Amino acid sequence: MPLVPPPFDPELAAALKLLQDEISPGLTPDEIDAVRHDAGAELLELMDLTLCGAFEAEDRAVPGPEGAPEVSLLVCRPTPTAAAAPATGLPVIYYVHGGGMILGTNRDGVDSALRWARELGAVVVSVEYRLAPEHPHPAPIDDVYAGLLWTAEHAEEIGGDPERIVLAGASAGGGLCAALALLLRDRQGPPVIGQLLMCPMLDDRNDTVSSHQMAGVGLWDRTANETGWTALLGERRGTPDVSPYAAPARADDLSGLPPAFLDVGSAETFRDEVVDYASRIWRSGGTAELHVWPGGFHGFDDLVPHAALSRAARAAQLDWLRRLLDR
Template identity: 60%
Template sequence: MTKHLTPAHTTRPGMTAPAASPPLPYDPELVPVIREMGERPALTPESIPATRTAIGAGALDDDTLRAGGELAWAERTVVGRDGNPDVTLLIGRPADATPAERLPVLYYVHGGGLIAGSRRHLVSDVLEWTRALRTVTVSVEYRLAPEHPYPAPLEDCYAGLLWTAEHAAELGADPDRIVLVGASAGGGLAAGLALLARDRRGPATMGQILLSPMLDDRNDTPSSRQMENRGLWDRASNATGWNAYLDGAAGGPEVSPYAAPARAEDLMRLSPAYLDVGSAETFRDETVGYAGRLWQSGVQCELHVWPGGFHGFDEFAPRTALARRAKRARRQWLCGLLAT
């Protein structure tokens, strides 16, 4: 049973809120997209069911997943480490692939603010990489907060990763070439999963791709204040999502670094990472800070901050020049990684 979720505080008790910096402008091509999307109210505990319904409508249907017959998909249900019997994995591969190919694995963790989304919410890049780069893609269905707070979602992700590594041969996959991929909340879970797998001596990963990752429950970076009341996921929504995940304890002293990777003191011995984020979004500074700490820990990392990009701009406006640049950079990094 979860505790009562506290309101979405933006300043901890006893603190004076720093003055917010002027909001950054959006990329000119993105301005009409933002206008067309209109105002989006902040996420509150009461609006979680409606938000789930809205996000759920974006799940990819079978025809989209099959990409004109080029991809084949199946599902497997595996038992979680804490007894959860319902960790479902959506597994895709090129339709003409044979088990002998031993394809690289993209282990994908979906976004949705930790409170919404499903295994069918794959970002468009992952679908394209599966087709064009010939990967086995495993998308994990993890339990959602607040009904299932930390560590349940992360343990589901870990259980799916274990199963994927142990059953690589039957998937026609190479267990030595597993790349973690996560977007938004999934990016934070993927980062936590990399830490957990390292510390448990679990499956080794070849790399990690963290797209606008949700990393820091403290919610007090300059970008979180700068983008307050702006964009698709503002500071108040962020506080609601984190409090759902952490059972009302977001920003407190006892938060695990596996839950909020920005709190991790030791980032050494992690696989190479690719991080990107928009300059005009809440997660900008925690992403930049995490990349810097990876470098300081001796971890190879590539970071891109896309000027004027809002959260999810590449999915909402994929034909803009900025989105094309972002997609091209991600693919080049992944191709280089898989070629090593």
């Protein structure tokens, strides 16, 4: 019996029809260059990173992994008022962009982190990592780790508190944040107090019920998922020889991790792997808050921000951060 995909939220379904005129659910390896060209880098460069003067934004080039190029960080800190000295000791949101491991820059999606930071009084550091297939695993996670080390060591310099760093990312960025949390635990690296994983890309095996249900449907299906994971892992994808620092779902032990927020749409490829990851955190004695948004497709809250479901998802993300930071 063929698997029937769950229905989309009606408001999102109408938007999805328009989006699919420009974005197809399946991405093949030979389309990567074209998609990168059409990714709107010019518009991202014009983005107001200050949110109308609320932040001071600067690019920093910091030491990368040993033998590798420097890592580019976008640092955005609240602008001091005329009557106040620059704020210090603020929470730091360390943001990792999405893009299926093959697309994106440190501008992608950072507007979400900036909105949280404006509400909470926080510094944002957004990391740019090398992309697959030109730079397969471990290049992306190594860059993300190097950027976090710099952020922790220089937190006070940028107005932040090294004891209050939160990891946040969407899609591939969410997967890299989960991998980073594992790496920090295992290497006894700088402490982080939470991980906000939005529709995270966690499992290279691409063989859950939801991945089959959503084949050819939505905005990131099995074909696109295989393209992204194969770019990152090559022939190792789907084999036993995959590191949890590449695909966090491969980790045998999810204990000792910082509190996690995970969310995902009910009508997207990643649904089942995200639900399973949260369940395994609970089974390991950890703390996780899980939201499965009914009728949501991949990235709905970013792509259709004014929909009722998107507003609910964004409110839940901000509320979790507020409780975590006691703001």
